[in-house]
Amino acid sequence: MSSISSADTKTETRTRREPNKLLRFLNSKKVVPYIFVSPFILTFLVLTLYPAIQGIIMSFQSVLPGQVEFIGMQNYTRIFNDTFFTALSNTTIFVVLTVLILTILPMLLAVLLDSKYVKLKTLFRASLFVPALTSTIVGGMIFRLMFGEQDTAVANQILNFVGGDSVNWRFTAWAGMFLMVVLASWRWIGVNILYFLAALQNISDELYEAADIDGASAFQKLRFITIPHLKPIIIFVSTITIINGFRMFEESFVFWEAGSPGNIGLTVVGYIYQQGIQQNDMGFGAAVGVVLMLIIFLVSFVYLLLTGTFKKGEE
Amino acid sequence: MAKDQKNKTLWKWVANIGLGIICFIALFPIISLVVSSFMPSSVLMRNGITFNIDWEQLSFYNYQYIFTEAASYWSWYGNSLVISALTIVLSLFFSSMVGYALAMYEFKGRNFFFVLVLFILMVPFEILMLPLYQLMISTQLINTYLAVILPMVVAPVAVFFFRQYALGLPKALMDAARIDGSTEYGIFFKIMLPLMGPSLAAMAILQGLASWNNFLWPLLVLRSNDMFTLPIGLATLLTPYGNNYDVLIAGSVMTIIPIIILFIVFQRFFISGLTVGGVKG
Numbered sequence: 001m002s003s004i005s006s007a008d009t010k011t012e013t014r015t016r017r018e019p020n021k022l023l024r025f026l027n028s029k030k031v032v033p034y035i036f037v038s039p040f041i042l043t044f045l046v047l048t049l050y051p052a053i054q055g056i057i058m059s060f061q062s063v064l065p066g067q068v069e070f071i072g073m074q075n076y077t078r079i080f081n082d083t084f085f086t087a088l089s090n091t092t093i094f095v096v097l098t099v100l101i102l103t104i105l106p107m108l109l110a111v112l113l114d115s116k117y118v119k120l121k122t123l124f125r126a127s128l129f130v131p132a133l134t135s136t137i138v139g140g141m142i143f144r145l146m147f148g149e150q151d152t153a154v155a156n157q158i159l160n161f162v163g164g165d166s167v168n169w170r171f172t173a174w175a176g177m178f179l180m181v182v183l184a185s186w187r188w189i190g191v192n193i194l195y196f197l198a199a200l201q202n203i204s205d206e207l208y209e210a211a212d213i214d215g216a217s218a219f220q221k222l223r224f225i226t227i228p229h230l231k232p233i234i235i236f237v238s239t240i241t242i243i244n245g246f247r248m249f250e251e252s253f254v255f256w257e258a259g260s261p262g263n264i265g266l267t268v269v270g271y272i273y274q275q276g277i278q279q280n281d282m283g284f285g286a287a288v289g290v291v292l293m294l295i296i297f298l299v300s301f302v303y304l305l306l307t308g309t310f311k312k313g314e315e
Numbered sequence: 316m317a318k319d320q321k322n323k324t325l326w327k328w329v330a331n332i333g334l335g336i337i338c339f340i341a342l343f344p345i346i347s348l349v350v351s352s353f354m355p356s357s358v359l360m361r362n363g364i365t366f367n368i369d370w371e372q373l374s375f376y377n378y379q380y381i382f383t384e385a386a387s388y389w390s391w392y393g394n395s396l397v398i399s400a401l402t403i404v405l406s407l408f409f410s411s412m413v414g415y416a417l418a419m420y421e422f423k424g425r426n427f428f429f430v431l432v433l434f435i436l437m438v439p440f441e442i443l444m445l446p447l448y449q450l451m452i453s454t455q456l457i458n459t460y461l462a463v464i465l466p467m468v469v470a471p472v473a474v475f476f477f478r479q480y481a482l483g484l485p486k487a488l489m490d491a492a493r494i495d496g497s498t499e500y501g502i503f504f505k506i507m508l509p510l511m512g513p514s515l516a517a518m519a520i521l522q523g524l525a526s527w528n529n530f531l532w533p534l535l536v537l538r539s540n541d542m543f544t545l546p547i548g549l550a551t552l553l554t555p556y557g558n559n560y561d562v563l564i565a566g567s568v569m570t571i572i573p574i575i576i577l578f579i580v581f582q583r584f585f586i587s588g589l590t591v592g593g594v595k596g
Contacts, residue, residue: 029420032499036416037428039409043469048435051446058446112334117327126582127338130345133574135528137546138567141553142344145351145560148363154347157366186341194585218326247439250530257553269441269531276445277535289442296439 059287064280075287084288086263087271088295090177094267095245095299097181102188103238109189110196111226125197129190136187140254143183144170170255176264180251188244192237199233200226235307239300246296249273268292345571352377352568356561377565385562390541391548395527396573398463398544402526403519405468411515413469414477415507419486429478435471441531448535462536463544467526473518480514481507516584523577527570545570 025031059076062069109128113121131139147155147169156166169175203226211221227234249269256265258278266274268288276285347364353373381388416422417429447466456462484507492502508515530546537543543551549566552559578585 027498027500029499030422033416033420033422033425036412036420036503040413040428040432040469040474043465044431044435047447047466048438048443051443051450052438054446054449055443058449109334109337112330115330117323117330118334119331124334124338127342129578131341133524133578134345134571135530135546137528137530137550137553138348138570139344141549141563141567142348142351142364144553145359145364146344146347150361150363152361152365152367153363154365186344189341243437243439247441249441253530254550254553257550272441272445273531277448282445282449285445289445293438293442297437300437 055286055289058283059290061283063282063286071283075284076291078284079287079291083263083266084268084271087266087268090263090265091246091248091267093177094180094184094248094251095242097177098184098188098245099238099241101181101185102192102241103234105185106189106192106237107196107227107230107234110193110200111222113193114197114200125190125193128193131186132188132190134187136183136250137254139187140183140251143179143186144255147175147179171261173262173264176255176260179255180248180265183251183254184245184248188241192241195233195237196230199230203229231307235304239303242300242303243296246292246299268295348564349568352565354564356559356564359560359564377561381562381565381569385566387540387543387548388562388566391543391545392569394460394542395545395570398460398533399523399526399573401460401464402467403523405464406470406473406522407515407518409469410473410518411477411508411511412503414474414479415481415503415511417474417478418481419484419489419507432471432474432478436475440466444532444535451536457536458538458542459536463529463533466532467522467529470522470525473522476518477511477514480511484510513584516581520578520581520585524574527574 026035060070060072062071062074112118113124118124146153147167149166149168149170150156151160151166155169159166167175169179207225207229208221211225216224247269248267252260252265252267252270258274260266269292272285272288272292275281275288350368350373351359351364353375354368355372355374355376358369358372413432417425417432451457451462456465488506489502492506497505528546529544530550533544534547534550537547540548540551545566549563549570552563552566
C-alpha cells in the first residue's frame with residue numbers, strides 16, 4: 001500500500017513540475033522582456049517591414065487586378081511631370097509656412113501663458129487647446145462656411161469692413177493655400193503650446209532671478225535664457241511639423257474633395273491617393289510614396305544637421 | 316520705482332487682453348459651429364457663417380432631424396465609438412507593455428528595438444498605405460473594424476512616450492516584489508501600471524483623439540455606408556452642392572462631445588503626464 005501511494009505522489013509531483021518549468025521559463029528575467037516586446041515585433045514585421053518592402057517592390061511594378069508585371073524604372077520616370085511638381089511645390093510651401101507659424105507662435109504664447117502677469121491660465125490654456133479636439137473634417141467644414149465666397153460670410157465681411165474686396169477663397173491659388181495653412185495652424189497650435197509649456201517647467205527660476213539682479217529686460221531674458229533652453233523642444237516641434245506637413249492630405253481634401261481647380265490644393269499624399277486609389281495605379285502610387293519618403297528623410301536629416309542635433313554626441 | 320510699477324500693470328493688461336483676444340479667435344470657429352447648428356440649412360447655404368445672425372430663425376430643427384431621421388449618422392457614431400474605445404484600450408495595453416520593457420529590463424536587442432521605434436516614428440504611414448491596403452484586401456479584412464484598428468495597436472509615439480515615463484519608475488520596487496514572490500507579469504500589472512497612471516491618461520487623450528479624428532486610412536478600408544466612421548460619413552455629406560448642411564453642422568457639434576468628455580475626465584493628468592515624460596531623457 002505504502003509503495004503505491006508513494007508512487008502516486010511521485011507522478012503527481014512530476015506532472016506538477018512540468019507546467020512549473022514552463023511557467024518558470026516564461027517568468028524568467030531573460031524571457032519576460034521579449035514577451036513584453038513581442039506585440040511590437042509582430043506589428044513591426046507585419047505592418048511596417050512587410051508593407052515597406054512590398055511598397056518598394058510595387059513601385060517597380062504595374063499593378064492591375066490579377067496581373068502584376070515588372071516594368072523597371074518606368075513608374076519613377078513618369079513621376080517627373082507637371083502635376084507632381086505642382087503637388088510637391090504646394091506641399092513645400094505648406095511645410096515652410098506651418099513650420100514658421102506652428103513653432104514661433106506657440107512658443108511665444110507658452111512663454112506668455114507661463115508668465116506671472118497672466119491670470120486665468122487654465123481658462124486660456126483650455127480654450128487654446130479646444131481646436132485640437134475637433135477633427136480636420138469638422139474644422140474644415142466650419143472654415144468653408146466662414147470663408148465662403150458670399151459677401152455675407154465672416155471672412156469677406158471683415159475684408160469689406162476694412163475696405164477690401166471679397167475673395168473667392170476656395171478658387172484662388174493664394175487663398176486656397178491660406179485656408180489650408182490657417183486650418184492646420186488653428187488645429188495644432190494648442191498641442192504645440194502644451195509641448196512648450198511642459199518644457200518651460202524645466203527651466204529653473206534661479207536663472208531668471210540671476211538675470212533680474214543683473215537688470216536684464218524681458219526681451220533679453222527671452223533671448224538669452226528662455227529660447228536657448230527651449231532649443232531641444234523647438235527642434236522637436238519643428239521636426240514633427242515638417243514631417244506632418246509633408247504628410248498633409250485632409251486639409252486639402254476637406255476643402256476640395258477629389259480635385260481642386262488647377263490643382264491649387266493638390267498635395268503629394270493627395271497625389272498618391274488620386275493615382276493609387278482613384279486611378280487604381282498602385283505601382284505608380286507606391287513610387288510616389290517612395291519618393292516622398294526619400295524627400296522627408298533628406299529634409300529632416302538636413303534640418304537636424306543644420307540645427308546641430310547630431311553634434312550632441314560629441315559634447 | 317513708481318514708474319516701474321506702472322509699467323508692470325500696463326504689461327499685465329496688455330498680456331491678459333492680448334491672450335483674451337487670441338483665445339476668442341481660437342474659439343470663434345467652435346462658437347460659430349454651435350450657433351450655426353441651430354440655423355436652417357437654406358440660410359447657411361445663402362450666407363455662410365456670418366456676423367449678422369438672424370436670431371429669430373434659430374431652431375432645434377437640425378437636432379430633431381438627426382435624432383429622428385438620420386439613421387446612418389448613428390451607425391457612424393457607434394462605429395467611431397467602438398473603434399476609438401478599442402484603439403485606446405489595445406494601444407495603451409500593448410504600447411505601455413513595450414515601453415515598460417524597453418525602460419526596465421536589460422536584454423539583448425533592447426537598443427535595437429528602441430532605435431527601430433524611433434525610426435518608425437519617422438516613416439509616414441502614408442507611404443505604407445498602399446501595400447497595407449493591398450494586404451487588407453488579400454486577407455479580406457476590408458470593411459471591418461479590425462482593418463482600421465490594427466495599424467494603431469502598437470503606436471510608436473506611445474511606445475516612445477511610455478518608455479520615457481517608465482525610466483522614472485523606481486526599479487527597487489521590482490526587486491522588492493520579486494522577493495515577495497511576485498511574477499514579472501504581476502509586477503507590471505499590479506505595481507508598475509498603476510504608477511504609470513498619468514502617462515496612461517495623457518496617452519488615452521492623444522490616442523483617443525487620433526483614432527476619433529482619423530481619416531485617410533478608414534477612408535481606404537471602410538467601404539459600406541453602415542461601416543463608416545464619423546469623419547468619413549460627414550465627409551460624404553460634404554458634397555460640392557452642399558445641400559446637407561443641416562445634418563452636417565448639428566452632427567459635427569455632436570462629434571465633439573465624446574472627445575470633450577474624454578478630455579475633461581483625463582485632463583487633470585494631461586499636463587503632468589506630458590511634463591514628466593518630457594523631463595527624463
